[in-house]
Amino acid sequence: MTRPSPSTPFCAAIDWGTTNLRIWVLDQAGGVLGERASGEGMRACMPDRFEAVMEGHLADLGAPSGLPVIVAGMAGARGGWREAAYLSAPVELDALHKGAFVVPHPTRDVRILPGVCQRLPGREDVMRGEETQLAGAMAQGLADGLVCLPGTHSKWASIEAGRLVSFTTFMTGELFALLGHHSILKDTLGEGGFEPDDPAFRGGVEDMLEDGAAITGKLFSLRAAALLSGAAAPHPRARLSGLLIGAEVAAARAMHGIGREVGLVASGTQAELYRSALGLAGFRFHVLDGGALVRRGLLDAARALWG
Structure with missing residues (x-):
């Protein structure tokens, strides 16, 4: 675990997977002021521990009480913290925030980014979390190409002109x-x-x-x-x-x-x-x-x- 530096926190960013959780406190330039990782993924937090787990980690990192939080991954799944509805491919990868779900919270602005679905007959597919990685890849200059994301459920995604056009799991x-x-x-x-x-x-x-x-x-x-x-x-x-x-x-x-x-x-x-x-x-x-x-x-x- 690392603790925040004196720099001004801009937001907390959470990658909330099925089995694991990663959380960062970031400044506006993207500098990491503090970070934590744990095995408290979606399965460990169902049905009602999401907020308590998040606040526990933020408190350990010394995050301000009003710091906004942006979340990607399985916290937005059906049965997760709050369901963030899928966006249908093709999707503009720099516009994921427009579909973010606002989680009611007494002191913070908490948003969960949506997943992406593919509705082609015979090729129906879904992803949660990988779309945010793809947005990061596009921001780093990958405007066109294929992306392979290996894992339990490997994804192959086709990006064209900054849009997630199609994908296969x-x-x-x-x-x-x-x-x-x-x-x-x-x-x-x-x-x-x-x-x-x-x-x-x-x-x-x-x-x-x-x-x-x-x-x-x-x-x-x-x-x-x-x-x-x-x-x-x-x-x-x-x-x-x-x-x-x-x-x-x-x-x-x-x-x-x-x-x-x-x-x-x-x-x-x-x-x-x-x-x-x-x-x-x-x-x-x-x-x-x-x-x-x-x-x-x-x-x-x-x-x-x-x-």
């Missing part, structure tokens, strides 16, 4: 967890991690880039290899990850081609895995800092509201 991270804990593969995969340059991971990606439609058969082959060899196939966790990330990247390549550069919003091992997969698929890409993006998106919305 892939359940890559959730499928990895489900298959590892609740499928016939749970006794095959073993424990432990693997390196992003593991040949089993790269082989899984390459298989999906060659034929992404074969994924269910490739998944079962992990189990079959263990049965036939009498032992687990080499690095089965790495291969499973490669198959799932490879299927995602193959689908994105089929939808968008490889002519547009990809902004990859990831860090650590996750970034390295996607860097490997994107490179194998022929994408040009650069890595973006997700925390910096959401903070910038929140700050710009706060400036539009109160600046």
Whole structure:
């Protein structure tokens, strides 16, 4: 935890996810005067702890009682603090503040930014929180391109002239967890991690880039290899990850081609895995800092509201 400096606070900015919370006290130039992170995401705050959790963190940071607060993420979901209705894509990324929900509060102006939905028949989709990261990416100069936001539910977003035009969600991270804990593969995969340059991971990606439609058969082959060899196939966790990330990247390549550069919003091992997969698929890409993006998106919305 860091505490505020003597600089004048302009707002508090909160990225409120399903399982985690990040909060910053910012000055008007975007300088971070104080910050905290905790596991008090939406699930921990339902149904009525949101305000108390927010005020506890702001008090620990020494934030003034009337400091306005801008929020993005799952606090605005149905069943969250207050539902902030979705905006329908295409969306102007610098206008998210116009759809902000005003949360009743005795001393603060608290606004929750809306999520974005896509209503195309057969391609219905939703996001909450990622739109604010995309707004931050646009503010940093990404007016056109693709953005890949890996995670439990990975997003691929198409930005054109500063507008979020369309997006697709892939359940890559959730499928990895489900298959590892609740499928016939749970006794095959073993424990432990693997390196992003593991040949089993790269082989899984390459298989999906060659034929992404074969994924269910490739998944079962992990189990079959263990049965036939009498032992687990080499690095089965790495291969499973490669198959799932490879299927995602193959689908994105089929939808968008490889002519547009990809902004990859990831860090650590996750970034390295996607860097490997994107490179194998022929994408040009650069890595973006997700925390910096959401903070910038929140700050710009706060400036539009109160600046």
